[in-house]
Amino acid sequence: MRALLDPVSFLVVSLAGWMNQHQQHVIHYLIEENRVLREQIGDRRMRFTDDQRRRLAARAKKIGRKLLNEVATIVTPETLLAWHRRLIAKKYDGSANRRAGRPRTAAEIAALVIRMARENRSWGYRRIQGALFNLGHLLAFKTIANILKDHGIEPAPERCRKTTWKEFLTRHWEQIVASDFFTIEVWTPTGLKRFIVLFFMEISTRRVEIGGIASKANGLWMAQIARNVTDGIDGFFKGKRYLIHDRDPLYTQEFLNMLADVGIESVRLPPRSPN
DSSP, rough: OOOOOOOOHHHHHHHHHHHHHHHHEEEEHHHHHHHHHHHHHHHOOOOOHHHHHHHHHHHHHHHHHHHHHEEEEEHHHHHHHHHHHHHHHHHOOOOOGGGSSSOOOHHHHHHHHHHHHHOOOOOOOHHHHHHHHHTTTTHHHHHHHHHHTTTOOOOOOHHHOOHHHHHHHTTTTTEEEEEEEEEEEEEEEEEEEEEEEEEEEETTOOOOEEEEEESOHEEEEEEEEHHTTTTTTEEEEEETTEEEEETTTTSHHHHHHHHHHOOEEEEEEOOOHHH
């Protein structure tokens, strides 16, 4: 036999049910009102103040994603929850209370460090530090190391073992020949034709000599040019030691070997030079 509710319990249950139903009606009305407002706004983007975002985010977190999918109309649930995450992160953000770190090295001092390292290739960090101190600049050797590293300058041992292009050209100025190809369009009895021209330039005097012109360049053509420029009597390479050239495959191994036989060393430019 079912137990009967006493009058007070019955009244409480009835009142709770009525209040729940009343709240549901209020919620449904507010949802519908938001939809109408949204229709009035149309596709215009709504802009919120920081205070409005904070208020919406605080309420949205209590509702949860599932219910937000049903009631949120002006902002997506993902946006509301993202606002809440930023709100929490801002609460624990202590960046405003951080002290300033070590000040950056002045640009003039950094430029001086770089200049010292480039002009004195054997100077290490401690030697540069001492030179700066003599000029009235107090700088940690680790700071000097970081400045040189940021500008792609290696430590003293590596710098001493390597030669820069400027140093190489200065030391061997009178013994260097540069070479390259260019093309030219020429009208012939059969029409417009393209020719390949190989030229050499003496670096010290800027004197230029045409090594050869051909409509089709190949290894045999390059070998004949090598014989001509290395002639012991009037060859263009007489008294020279280095040939600077790019990575064009027309500089065949046979061509380079013929130059090496008379003491001419091949110096290939780095990729994408002079860029």
